[in-house]
Amino acid sequence: MAEVDTTQEWARHWQYTELPQLDLLRARYVRHTFPRHSHEGYVFGSVSSGVEDVGLPGGTVHAGPGTVVMINPEVPHTARAGVPEGWVYATLYPSAQVIDGIAAELKNPRGTVGFAETCVRDPYAARLITDVHRAAEEGNALAADSVLRVLVARLLNHHGGVLTTRVSHSAGARDAARARAVLEERMQRPPTLGALAAELGTSPFALLRAFRKEYGMPPHTWLTDARVRRARRMLDAGTAPAAAAAVVGFTDQPHLNRHFTRIVGVPPGAYQRERARTYKTGGVTSP
Structure with missing residues (x-):
């Protein structure tokens, strides 16, 4: 055997x-x-x-x-x-x-x-x-x-x-939401934590704590996840992986490949190829 x-x-x-x-x-x-x-x-x-x-x-x-x-x-x-x-x-x-x-x-x-x-x-x-x-x-x-x-x-x-919706009206929650909006808008060239905090009128550690509390992860981790999400939508629409990587702010396609594979579970090329199939396929099967 x-x-x-x-x-x-x-x-x-x-x-x-x-x-x-x-x-x-x-x-x-x-x-x-x-x-x-x-x-x-x-x-x-x-x-x-x-x-x-x-x-x-x-x-x-x-x-x-x-x-x-x-x-x-x-x-x-x-x-x-x-x-x-x-x-x-x-x-x-x-x-x-x-x-x-x-x-x-x-x-x-x-x-x-x-x-x-x-x-x-x-x-x-x-x-x-x-x-x-x-x-x-x-x-x-x-x-x-x-x-x-x-x-x-x-x-x-x-x-x-x-589900019960938790609504926080604290200054920290507002700062976290504003920080998230800034990161979404400037995904290609995000500011440093210090620059982001200064722009929002708070301190870096206060913003870091508030962001973790609201979204369960620090800003840089959230940004990587958001970049992969946007890249997925672009791949779904037919954008080439290298072009998607540039638009969402990854250094190059290997940079996208690494984070995309870790979060989605498959490389972006394999992900996009499966999206392009409109017929019955056996795909990847277990041994």
């Missing part, structure tokens, strides 16, 4: 045209670690083997087979292997509009829906996540759409609720 390479990693990050506003990632990671980042939409992950350690503001959760990871929009988190052999998982990234639409059909209470628990043991929901992937990869639009709705309905009914 041939010896299995326990260090081999593989990944496929793609979209199925019949399920708009949904990204799919299926992968095996061993050495790869996801730095602190967040998503505009939701994250639903199902580990089929190994353990994924997900670092959250409240601590680290250990996700293994039979569990479902649920992360609300804009929640900063990290991910890495929790065991030496890494983890294999299937993840869905539905937009807030997809979840809100299904919640409205279910007549859930008004407000922004979300999940208080990040990791729950729910083998049935875990299987549904992999079933969505399987149906999409087979080009079965009816099954993929149906199973996705059953999955979201189950997660909302069993684990969901209405």
Whole structure:
């Protein structure tokens, strides 16, 4: 019997045209670690083997087979292997509009829906996540759409609720929001922390503390995440990776490649190639 390479990693990050506003990632990671980042939409992950350690503001959760990871929009988190052999998982990234639409059909209470628990043991929901992937990869639009709705309905009914919105009117919160706006506007040539603080009429350490409190990460980490998000939108629109790197403020394409791969899980070239496919494809499969 041939010896299995326990260090081999593989990944496929793609979209199925019949399920708009949904990204799919299926992968095996061993050495790869996801730095602190967040998503505009939701994250639903199902580990089929190994353990994924997900670092959250409240601590680290250990996700293994039979569990479902649920992360609300804009929640900063990290991910890495929790065991030496890494983890294999299937993840869905539905937009807030997809979840809100299904919640409205279910007549859930008004407000922004979300999940208080990040990791729950729910083998049935875990299987549904992999079933969505399987149906999409087979080009079965009816099954993929149906199973996705059953999955979201189950997660909302069993684990969901209405998120409470924290509104802070402190000077620090206002400074953090203004700093974020400046960084978005000047993504190509961002100011130093000292220059940014002086522009906002505060001190560097006060701004650093306020920004961490509001967004769960320091300004430079948030900016890297924001650059990758913007690069993704440009790649989706057909922009070449090198051009996207220049527009969002990365030094060159290798600089984009490094951060994009760490945060998204695949290199920008592979990401864009999958976006260009409009037909059924097997993509990258597990060994």
